[in-house]
Amino acid sequence: MKAAVYYTNTDVRVEEVEKPSAGPGEILVKTDTCGVCVADTMEWYNKPKAPVILGHEAVGTVAEAGEGVTDFQVGDRVFVHHHIPCMRCEECRKGHYTLCRQFKKTHYQPGGFAEYFKAGAEHVKKDTLKLPDHVSFEEASLIEPLACALHGIERMDVKPSDRIAVVGTGTIGLMLIEALKAYGVSDIVAYEIIPWRQEMAKKKGVLSARAAEEDPEKELEKLQEEFGWNQFDKVCVMAKDVRAMETGFKLTGKGGKLLLFATPAPEEYLKFYVSEAFFKEMEVLLTYSANQNNTREALRLIASGMIDAKSYITHRFSLGELDKAIAQTIGRGQCLKCIIKIDKTEEGSK
Ligand SMILES: [Zn+2]
Numbered sequence: 001m002k003a004a005v006y007y008t009n010t011d012v013r014v015e016e017v018e019k020p021s022a023g024p025g026e027i028l029v030k031t032d033t034c035g036v037c038v039a040d041t042m043e044w045y046n047k048p049k050a051p052v053i054l055g056h057e058a059v060g061t062v063a064e065a066g067e068g069v070t071d072f073q074v075g076d077r078v079f080v081h082h083h084i085p086c087m088r089c090e091e092c093r094k095g096h097y098t099l100c101r102q103f104k105k106t107h108y109q110p111g112g113f114a115e116y117f118k119a120g121a122e123h124v125k126k127d128t129l130k131l132p133d134h135v136s137f138e139e140a141s142l143i144e145p146l147a148c149a150l151h152g153i154e155r156m157d158v159k160p161s162d163r164i165a166v167v168g169t170g171t172i173g174l175m176l177i178e179a180l181k182a183y184g185v186s187d188i189v190a191y192e193i194i195p196w197r198q199e200m201a202k203k204k205g206v207l208s209a210r211a212a213e214e215d216p217e218k219e220l221e222k223l224q225e226e227f228g229w230n231q232f233d234k235v236c237v238m239a240k241d242v243r244a245m246e247t248g249f250k251l252t253g254k255g256g257k258l259l260l261f262a263t264p265a266p267e268e269y270l271k272f273y274v275s276e277a278f279f280k281e282m283e284v285l286l287t288y289s290a291n292q293n294n295t296r297e298a299l300r301l302i303a304s305g306m307i308d309a310k311s312y313i314t315h316r317f318s319l320g321e322l323d324k325a326i327a328q329t330i331g332r333g334q335c336l337k338c339i340i341k342i343d344k345t346e347e348g349s350k
């Protein structure tokens with residue numbers, strides 16, 4: 001079978017690799033669509049693993065069901081979550097599934113950017129979801145990134161009365177906004193420097209989408225003038241650049257929570273003003289990946305139409321165009337989610 005093998009962001013080759021087959025308890029899935037995640041574009045993260053077949057937002061049709069598989073059969077349309085917790089360790093016992101030692105080690109094989117992938121017995125048992133007929137593969141490819149946004153919401157303990165700032169409105173930021181709206185939050189302000197993304201945030205129903213004032217004090221004064229309040233209960237920084245995180249720190253109100261969604265490179269660090277944090281009694285939270293409850297909730301929101309999954313997909317590429325999809329994702333053009341359509345052959349990306 002064919003797979004897109006990653007060497008660097010600009011060197012991705014379609015190569016012939018061995019097609020896996022389903023052993024006991026396992027399923028083989030014929031990949032239809034796999035989304036490109038920002039993590040797939042982080043060279044510092046992926047190059048040490050190269051050559052590697054990336055892709056963890058895959059959906060497709062069951063092509064083989066191994067011995068003993070009773071919940072799925074050939075022809076079922078499925079989403080498979082790439083990471084699976086053990087459910088037995090200390091972290092799992094406390095509900096911190098994404099921190100389970102097994103979690104990060106589990107992947108479907110060889111990855112989502114391939115014609116087929118194999119879901120192991122643990123995947124099949126714990127986090128493979130059948131797709132309702134009315135949910136398209138393209139929509140379902142958004143389950144994993146949406147689940148990550150929902151994991152962040154879970155971490156923050158959001159209330160409908162919360163005043164929330166979302167810093168950075170790329171795909172996950174916009175999904176977070178749409179999910180917050182679905183949960184009844186109305187006071188949401190988006191901070192974003194790219195005008196096109198500001199417009200997208202407005203379409204998702206934020207009070208305002210803007211670039212923050214250079215001086216955070218001034219920004220808070222402006223909020224007071226416009227909305228009659230000047231404290232954010234929750235500030236979600238979706239961008240992986242440290243300056244956005246520093247802005248988020250300053251915007252977090254008294255007793256507020258700052259949530260960081262993305263990681264910069266390992267050597268980068270954030271200025272933490274302890275005194276300010278102290279007198280605000282603020283909390284800093286981080287959120288990594290998503291668990292098996294978040295994926296189920298993501299599918300529910302997409303299937304019910306509460307999240308308009310289609311609205312996020314801006315570019316479609318073939319397997320051989322993964323390098324272009326990576327470049328498109330990194331670029332700051334009018335782009336949200338790039339997806340790889342495995343059977344797509346023609347050139348062109350829109
Ligand atoms: Zn991802």
Ligand SMILES: [Zn+2]
Binds near residue numbers: 086087090093100
């Ligand atoms: Zn565990």
